[in-house]
Amino acid sequence: MSLISHFECSRCQTVVPPSSEAPTVCPKCAGTLYVRYDLSAAKGIEARDRIGTTVQDRQWSGMWRYRDVLPTVEPVTLGEGWTPMLPSRRYANVFLKEEGANPTGTFKARGLAMAISMLRSYGIKKVAVPSAGNAGGAVAAYAAAAGIEAHIFMPKDVPLANQVECVAYGAHMTLVDGLISDCARIVGERKASEGWFDLSTLKEPFRVEGKKTMGYELVEQLGWEYPDAVFYPTGGGVGLIGMWKAFEEMEELGWVTGKRPKMIAVQAAGCAPVAKAYDEGADVSVMFQNAATFASGLRVPKPYGDYIILDDVRKSGGTVVARTDEELLVSLRDWAEHEGILLSPEGAASTAAYDHLIGTGFLKPSDRVVLFNTGSGNKYTDVLAQALGLTNGD
Incomplete structure (x- = not known):
C-alpha cells in the first residue's frame, strides 16, 4: 500500500499535510480534499502486471488488489469490489458493471x-x-x-x-x-x-479512494483499455469523481494509454440539479426544488461536489442526462425481461440514458460503453412492487 504524501484541495489546491487527526475538508475553502501519494514504486507495466498475484491479493481480494494506489491501512473488508463486467446479450459494445454484487448490495x-x-x-x-x-x-x-x-x-x-x-x-x-x-x-x-x-459525502477524502477502484477495475476488465464512454448514476457523484481521479493516476503510472472515456452523469428528471447546471453552463448547481423520484439514490437536491462533477464531465467531452421515472421503469423492465438483470432504479437511469444518447446521435452503436448498475434491484422490492402495481394478498 502507499504512504499518503499530502492532501490537496479540489477547489483551491491548498496542500494539507498528513497528521494524526482524521482529515475532513479544506481548512481554507471547505472544498473536498484529494489524497495524494508517492506513486513511484507502482510505475510501469511490470507493477501493473503484479496486481492479483500476491498472497495478500488472494487474502483480501476485491478492490484491495489495488493496494499500491490506496492508503496504507489494515482493511475492514467484507469482500467488496471486483464486481462482474457483464456484456449485454443484445448490444455488442455495451457492458454492464454490476455493483449489486458488492456486500450490502451496492457500490x-x-x-x-x-x-x-x-x-x-x-x-x-x-x-x-x-x-x-x-x-x-x-x-x-x-x-x-x-x-x-x-x-x-x-x-x-x-x-x-x-x-x-x-x-x-x-x-x-x-x-x-x-x-x-x-x-x-x-x-x-x-x-x-x-x-x-x-462521514457525509465528500466531507472527508477516503470515500473517493474506495470509489476510484471502479475506474481501475473497469479498465483492467477491458484489457487495460479505456471504453469510449462511462454512464454513471449521479446523486452525490463520488463514483464519477473517483473514477476520473483513477484515470489520472493510471496515466501517471503508465498503466493505460489512449483517450479517456466520455463521462456521462445520469440523473432523474425529478431531481436533476447537475443536469440543469450543465445545460445552463453553470459551474455549480442550485438547490433543486420539490425533488421527487423513485430512484432514491438520485434524490440529492444539491451535491456537495457539484463543481467537481461538472468540471470532470466537461473535461471528458461527456454530458449530463436526466430521464423521467417512467423512462427508468420502462428500461428496468426491458433489461429484466431481455438480459435477466434486475437493475436498481438508479442503474435503470444508466440504461435509459444510453438509449437516449444513441437516439440523439451523441454516441454510436459502435462505441464501447460501460453502464453502471450501482445496486441490486432486490434492495428495492417494496419500491418496485409499488411502481409495478403489485400488492400483497387480495
Whole structure:
C-alpha cells in the first residue's frame, strides 16, 4: 500500500499535510480534499502486471488488489469490489458493471470500506452520516465490522431494505421527514456536541479512494483499455469523481494509454440539479426544488461536489442526462425481461440514458460503453412492487 504524501484541495489546491487527526475538508475553502501519494514504486507495466498475484491479493481480494494506489491501512473488508463486467446479450459494445454484487448490495460498500478502515486507524469511535438509503446500510455494516458506533439519518421513505440493514447491524437509525439535505443539516448541527465524525459525502477524502477502484477495475476488465464512454448514476457523484481521479493516476503510472472515456452523469428528471447546471453552463448547481423520484439514490437536491462533477464531465467531452421515472421503469423492465438483470432504479437511469444518447446521435452503436448498475434491484422490492402495481394478498 502507499504512504499518503499530502492532501490537496479540489477547489483551491491548498496542500494539507498528513497528521494524526482524521482529515475532513479544506481548512481554507471547505472544498473536498484529494489524497495524494508517492506513486513511484507502482510505475510501469511490470507493477501493473503484479496486481492479483500476491498472497495478500488472494487474502483480501476485491478492490484491495489495488493496494499500491490506496492508503496504507489494515482493511475492514467484507469482500467488496471486483464486481462482474457483464456484456449485454443484445448490444455488442455495451457492458454492464454490476455493483449489486458488492456486500450490502451496492457500490457504497467500496467507499465505506475504505473510509471506515481509515477512520478506525485514526481512532474514531463514532460516525454519523446523512444518507439517501444505501450509504446508510453500508456505513452500518462496516461500522459493525470495525467496532465503531454508527448514527444514520435517512429520509423516512427510503426503501425498507435500507432500514432493515441499519437496525440489523445495530446502528442508531433516525428517519427524517425530508430529503438527504435535511438529514445533512441535522448531522451538522449535532456532530460537535455528540462527538460524531461526519462521514457525509465528500466531507472527508477516503470515500473517493474506495470509489476510484471502479475506474481501475473497469479498465483492467477491458484489457487495460479505456471504453469510449462511462454512464454513471449521479446523486452525490463520488463514483464519477473517483473514477476520473483513477484515470489520472493510471496515466501517471503508465498503466493505460489512449483517450479517456466520455463521462456521462445520469440523473432523474425529478431531481436533476447537475443536469440543469450543465445545460445552463453553470459551474455549480442550485438547490433543486420539490425533488421527487423513485430512484432514491438520485434524490440529492444539491451535491456537495457539484463543481467537481461538472468540471470532470466537461473535461471528458461527456454530458449530463436526466430521464423521467417512467423512462427508468420502462428500461428496468426491458433489461429484466431481455438480459435477466434486475437493475436498481438508479442503474435503470444508466440504461435509459444510453438509449437516449444513441437516439440523439451523441454516441454510436459502435462505441464501447460501460453502464453502471450501482445496486441490486432486490434492495428495492417494496419500491418496485409499488411502481409495478403489485400488492400483497387480495
